[in-house]
Amino acid sequence: MLAIKLGRKGELTDSDAVAWQVNEATPYVPSPLLYENKLYVCSGNNGILSCYDARTGKAYFVKEKLEEIKGVYASPAAAAGRVYITGRNGVVYVIKPSEKLEVIAVNKLDDDIDCSPAFVGDEMYLKGKEYLYCVSKQGVGEKGKDE
DSSP: OEEEOTTOOSOOTTSTTEEEEOOSSOBSSSOOEEETTEEEEESBTSSEEEEEETTTOOEEEEEEEOTTOOOOOSOOEEETTEEEEEOTTSEEEEEOOSSSOOEEEEEEOSSOBOSOOEEETTEEEEEBSSEEEEEETTEEEEEEEOO
């Protein structure tokens, strides 16, 4: 994973255009998440989370195992001062955006989930294999079965 300075062109490998680089525990399917100047990445497709300072590449925490997650395809997402890591097994970790891993909650939906969460207003939507879920202050509701 490379942080490249803006405005550079051509072959940039091993040049001063590379601001910083991380060579381990990088993502495969899930995209990194930039939130509050922190870059969150899941290692491979696993429930292993790392967090870096987006400007310097300094590691805040590396290879922290999210024990209840079994595989990750969904990209990390963030809203309202929370970071959400969604596992393929329907487990969603809610973490505090911090320089150390601080788990706020672990929630389990009875469905398999490969899609990244989407936010609309005060609601979070999660598309499972069977249902579309809406999570809000009122709780979780199923919006309809996938046909």
